[in-house]
Amino acid sequence: MRIGLFVPCYIDAFFPQVGIATLELLERFGHEVVYPRDQTCCGQPMANSGFNAECAATEALFVRNFSGFDYVVGPSGSCVHHVRDNFDAIEQSDEVKQVRARTYELVEFLHDILKVDAFPWARFPHRVGLHNSCGTLRRLKHAKPSELNEPFFSKPMDLLSKVDGIEFVMPARPDECCGFGGTFSVFEEVVSTKMGYDKVSDHARAGAEYIVSADSSCLMHQQGCAERIGVPLKFIHIAEILNGASA
Amino acid sequence: MTSPAEQSSGSAVLHPEMVAAEDTHAIYRDGHRLDHAEGASKPFRSQPEPQPRGAKVHGNRPINQAEAAARFIAAPEHEKMHDERLWDLRQKRDREMHHIPEWEQLRSLASAIKEHTLTHLDEYLDQFEANARANGIHVHWARDAAEHNRIVHGILSDHGAKSLIKSKSMLTEECGFRHYMASVGIEVTETDLGERIQQLDKEDPSHIVVPAVHKLRTDVAKVFADTIGTDPDNNDVHYLAEAQREATRPLILAADAGMTGGNFVVAETGTFVVCTNEGNADLSANVPKLHIASIGIEKIIPRLEHLAVFVRLLSRSALGSPMTQYTSHFRGPRAGGEMHVVLVDNGRSERLGLEEFWTSLKCIRCGACMNTCPAYRRSGGLSYGATYSGPIGLIIDPTFNARKYSNLPFASSLNGSCSNVCPVRINIHEQIYAWRRELVKRHDVPLVKKAAMKAAGELLSRPVAYRAAIAAADVALAHLPRFVIYNGLNAWGKHREVPHPPKHTFHSWYQANRGGKQ
Amino acid sequence: MTSRDDILASIRANLPRVDRPLPHVPLFDESPPPSLLSAFKKSLERMGGIFLDPPDTGDVLAPVRAKIASAKVVCSTVPEIAGNRDIARVDATQDLADVDFAIVRATFAVAETGSVLLSDTDLHVNAVAYLAQHLIVLLDPADIVVNLHHAYRRPEFRDRHYASFHTGPSATADIEGVLIHGAQGVRSLSVLPSPRTL
Ligand code: SF4
Numbered sequence: 001m002r003i004g005l006f007v008p009c010y011i012d013a014f015f016p017q018v019g020i021a022t023l024e025l026l027e028r029f030g031h032e033v034v035y036p037r038d039q040t041c042c043g044q045p046m047a048n049s050g051f052n053a054e055c056a057a058t059e060a061l062f063v064r065n066f067s068g069f070d071y072v073v074g075p076s077g078s079c080v081h082h083v084r085d086n087f088d089a090i091e092q093s094d095e096v097k098q099v100r101a102r103t104y105e106l107v108e109f110l111h112d113i114l115k116v117d118a119f120p121w122a123r124f125p126h127r128v129g130l131h132n133s134c135g136t137l138r139r140l141k142h143a144k145p146s147e148l149n150e151p152f153f154s155k156p157m158d159l160l161s162k163v164d165g166i167e168f169v170m171p172a173r174p175d176e177c178c179g180f181g182g183t184f185s186v187f188e189e190v191v192s193t194k195m196g197y198d199k200v201s202d203h204a205r206a207g208a209e210y211i212v213s214a215d216s217s218c219l220m221h222q223q224g225c226a227e228r229i230g231v232p233l234k235f236i237h238i239a240e241i242l243n244g245a246s247a
Numbered sequence: 248m249t250s251p252a253e254q255s256s257g258s259a260v261l262h263p264e265m266v267a268a269e270d271t272h273a274i275y276r277d278g279h280r281l282d283h284a285e286g287a288s289k290p291f292r293s294q295p296e297p298q299p300r301g302a303k304v305h306g307n308r309p310i311n312q313a314e315a316a317a318r319f320i321a322a323p324e325h326e327k328m329h330d331e332r333l334w335d336l337r338q339k340r341d342r343e344m345h346h347i348p349e350w351e352q353l354r355s356l357a358s359a360i361k362e363h364t365l366t367h368l369d370e371y372l373d374q375f376e377a378n379a380r381a382n383g384i385h386v387h388w389a390r391d392a393a394e395h396n397r398i399v400h401g402i403l404s405d406h407g408a409k410s411l412i413k414s415k416s417m418l419t420e421e422c423g424f425r426h427y428m429a430s431v432g433i434e435v436t437e438t439d440l441g442e443r444i445q446q447l448d449k450e451d452p453s454h455i456v457v458p459a460v461h462k463l464r465t466d467v468a469k470v471f472a473d474t475i476g477t478d479p480d481n482n483d484v485h486y487l488a489e490a491q492r493e494a495t496r497p498l499i500l501a502a503d504a505g506m507t508g509g510n511f512v513v514a515e516t517g518t519f520v521v522c523t524n525e526g527n528a529d530l531s532a533n534v535p536k537l538h539i540a541s542i543g544i545e546k547i548i549p550r551l552e553h554l555a556v557f558v559r560l561l562s563r564s565a566l567g568s569p570m571t572q573y574t575s576h577f578r579g580p581r582a583g584g585e586m587h588v589v590l591v592d593n594g595r596s597e598r599l600g601l602e603e604f605w606t607s608l609k610c611i612r613c614g615a616c617m618n619t620c621p622a623y624r625r626s627g628g629l630s631y632g633a634t635y636s637g638p639i640g641l642i643i644d645p646t647f648n649a650r651k652y653s654n655l656p657f658a659s660s661l662n663g664s665c666s667n668v669c670p671v672r673i674n675i676h677e678q679i680y681a682w683r684r685e686l687v688k689r690h691d692v693p694l695v696k697k698a699a700m701k702a703a704g705e706l707l708s709r710p711v712a713y714r715a716a717i718a719a720a721d722v723a724l725a726h727l728p729r730f731v732i733y734n735g736l737n738a739w740g741k742h743r744e745v746p747h748p749p750k751h752t753f754h755s756w757y758q759a760n761r762g763g764k765q
Numbered sequence: 766m767t768s769r770d771d772i773l774a775s776i777r778a779n780l781p782r783v784d785r786p787l788p789h790v791p792l793f794d795e796s797p798p799p800s801l802l803s804a805f806k807k808s809l810e811r812m813g814g815i816f817l818d819p820p821d822t823g824d825v826l827a828p829v830r831a832k833i834a835s836a837k838v839v840c841s842t843v844p845e846i847a848g849n850r851d852i853a854r855v856d857a858t859q860d861l862a863d864v865d866f867a868i869v870r871a872t873f874a875v876a877e878t879g880s881v882l883l884s885d886t887d888l889h890v891n892a893v894a895y896l897a898q899h900l901i902v903l904l905d906p907a908d909i910v911v912n913l914h915h916a917y918r919r920p921e922f923r924d925r926h927y928a929s930f931h932t933g934p935s936a937t938a939d940i941e942g943v944l945i946h947g948a949q950g951v952r953s954l955s956v957l958p959s960p961r962t963l
Binding site: 274277283284287290291332356359368373376383388440457458459464484495499524526530534554555559568572574577579605 | 778859943
């Protein structure tokens with residue numbers, strides 16, 4: 001299958017290793033992975049602030065870049081959520097609808113589409129706290145959120161459990177928001193960073209060495225918070241662990 | 248079966264330093280520590296600290312929620328107590344939910360019943376009115392807050408009533424009722440403990456179910472010492488609660504009239520239902536001869552069988568207790584008494600016409616969305632500067648005043664936990680998102696923000712210009728956050744570190760390593 | 766136009782044009798507890814109520830007599846126990862302000878929540894159930910329904926002017942989450958299983 005690799009703007013700029021891990025990981029399963037070089041962003045930053053009309057040209061560019069692939073895969077839950085659920089500044093032609101429907105976040109793509117059952121190259125002998133970003137948890141439904149009385153499942157945990165040596169720690173509030181929230185992180189920076197401090201302290205108290213997540217934006221925020229208050233945690237994207245990063 | 252991911256917390260808390268060493272006052276039954284009723288939590292203990300006050304209100308100017316929230320966070324004893332107590336309520340709610348296998352079905356039923364009723368609101372109100380009148384209840388209609396206040400005043404004047412005891416009602420908060428009554432010389436006494444504390448402190452309720460949840464015991468001790476003459480050095484909670492009981496009881500016995508709200512209204516029987524934990528609504532309704540109930544028109548449901556669904560959900564969602572201590576059904580005046588119901592619109596019928604927002608009228612005011620909201624728990628309810636705070640406030644306050652509350656829909660990380668706990672399945676976080684769009688459309692956001700967003704939209708749609716702008720990663724660091732997160736590094740870096748710039752962008756790595764491919 | 770007409774007209778103008786049928790509400794009674802009385806007792810105790818286990822002697826009223834032994838004012842509306850304040854002769858609710866114990870019979874109870882329903886017919890003067898310091902409720906074990914769905918099928922909600930579920934005593938935790946019984950209303954609520962004597 002032909003996969004379009006969607007590397008969101010902040011991953012491109014700040015976390016290139018996450019893009020590389022995603023590319024290599026998808027290639028390990030024998031698929032043709034193409035990175036359309038004219039890609040920039042999905043439009044979420046503007047839309048999240050209420051400026052939907054301002055997203056139109058960016059959304060159109062996204063469709064031009066990603067039209068025609070069997071799947072579009074990106075390592076960012078919130079961006080994929082935007083494309084799939086809110087991407088409506090442009091006219092919803094068949095082409096637009098198709099691109100939106102074929103866009104997947106990496107974890108769900110590995111879990112639901114590729115149905116990966118082993119990562120023999122991966123070994124991560126560390127204690128990790130899993131951070132499900134709110135976009136992946138409550139929008140893309142990566143896992144059962146604690147608020148619902150439904151059977152438990154967790155796609156990222158399913159995948160990570162197949163990695164040799166990994167050990168999970170459980171914080172007091174496993175699926176509390178870390179406070180990133182896009183524009184929220186600056187609009188309400190004091191509340192946002194307080195939530196971040198609480199989040200990283202909770203993981204540290206539970207004994208985590210690493211926080212792992214499918215969303216680099218949350219990790220960027222949490223890392224910034226941890227460094228500021230001196231919580232000695234490391235942060236890693238799930239793509240890196242699944243691709244065999246050693247530490 | 249709970250999996251490893253669910254056997255999370257148990258007794259773990261975010262702020263272990265707040266957990267009281269011993270709980271000498273705990274009440275036990277059959278070996279179990281009781282935690283029912285209004286906001287009972289794990290035993291926490293705070294250190295005295297001056298109480299942070301709420302948002303500064305300047306007429307119609309947009310409320311700066313972020314500023315008030317920052318002051319709340321700067322008072323760590325208050326912030327931690329508030330956060331832990333409300334999180335504890337959320338956990339008790341989860342516990343109750345797991346006792347009810349049909350929980351998610353009940354939520355769907357509740358939502359469907361409310362949506363049906365709201366789409367036939369005129370018919371059901373009509374039916375309620377006819378039935379209530381037939382039972383001997385006087386029914387009044389008030390278009391807005393001012394008319395509500397006038398009607399109640401009129402009823403009181405007709406009876407020569409000078410004093411009124413009342414139970415907690417968000418609707419009367421919405422109507423500025425106590426201020427109005429003070430201006431016409433009627434003495435109003437709130438009988439809910441939390442609401443009474445707030446009344447005595449001349450402060451609005453900060454939470455729709457636990458109005459004084461933002462206060463520490465030492466704050467309450469100070470308020471009571473100043474107003475009802477308790478010992479300023481005694482902040483024992485039992486002492487304070489008992490002193491309030493003793494001080495309020497004579498006011499209850501002497502009151503000329505009683506007032507309650509209404510949690511539900513049943514059309515088929517002409518009944519209204521009031522749920523409380525303290526029994527104060529029943530005292531207000533049953534001690535004086537005159538009982539007035541102020542009720543929003545959206546509280547109606549068709550039949551008694553529907554009531555079961557809501558009563559099962561309400562207290563479990565609100566407090567993590569299976570039922571409120573008192574759930575009282577008023578179908579007509581008692582012998583020798585008189586009963587009035589004031590049905591209040593105050594913007595509700597107009598809200599019904601807002602395509603994206605009308606389902607906010609399903610709200611049963613349980614407060615679960617506030618308890619679960621990570622931003623609310625850390626901001627305190629008074630930071631919103633509005634009658635309704637927390638997630639439900641973000642989506643209904645702008646219907647009262649879009650300009651004044653234009654910042655509120657941005658005071659959310661859009662995490663969505665609120666929608667998941669909502670017993671009537673309001674898509675709260677989606678409505679918060681929709682309000683952002685709406686406010687931009689109505690030009691109720693700052694121009695500078697608009698200019699930044701427009702520039703970002705233009706740059707992000709032009710790949711060549713975009714690449715030139717962030718040619719190197721350290722350049723990106725200077726530029727990117729400005730449009731990724733609108734406001735740049737100032738706000739980002741004030742309380743957290745900026746990301747470390749990598750050697751290259753993914754784009755340039757790809758060019759260098761996979762350049763031949765495309 | 767009156768306010769009533771205005772409001773109804775505004776509602777009609779704004780009604781969402783969507784079809785929302787009224788759902789059927791099941792009774793959710795597929796797996797009732799083996800004993801309604803024990804389930805009721807458990808729920809009641811969780812809510813802070815006291816269940817008066819009948820003593821082995823067979824004298825079911827003994828626990829009530831023990832409770833009220835040192836009380837000054839007892840107001841009973843049940844024939845099983847005599848009080849010293851006759852509710853039939855109370856003309857102002859304020860006359861009940863000094864009642865130490867009120868004794869009433871519940872119309873019925875709900876196992877799911879531990880609630881007892883007290884109506885105007887049971888109370889004679891509604892305020893007695895709130896002004897008294899303590900409340901004792903007699904309950905016929907045959908009068909327990911399994912859950913609230915069944916409860917709301919009962920006729921009392923259609924023919925009484927006032928009916929209140931009491932689920933434990935008056936309670937609050939408005940100050941720092943500390944549980945207090947007797948915030949405004951009764952400080953304790955005890956339930957004694959006792960069949961109706963017809
Ligand atoms: S919006 Fe939902 S959760 Fe929030 S108070 Fe209303 S009913 Fe409760």
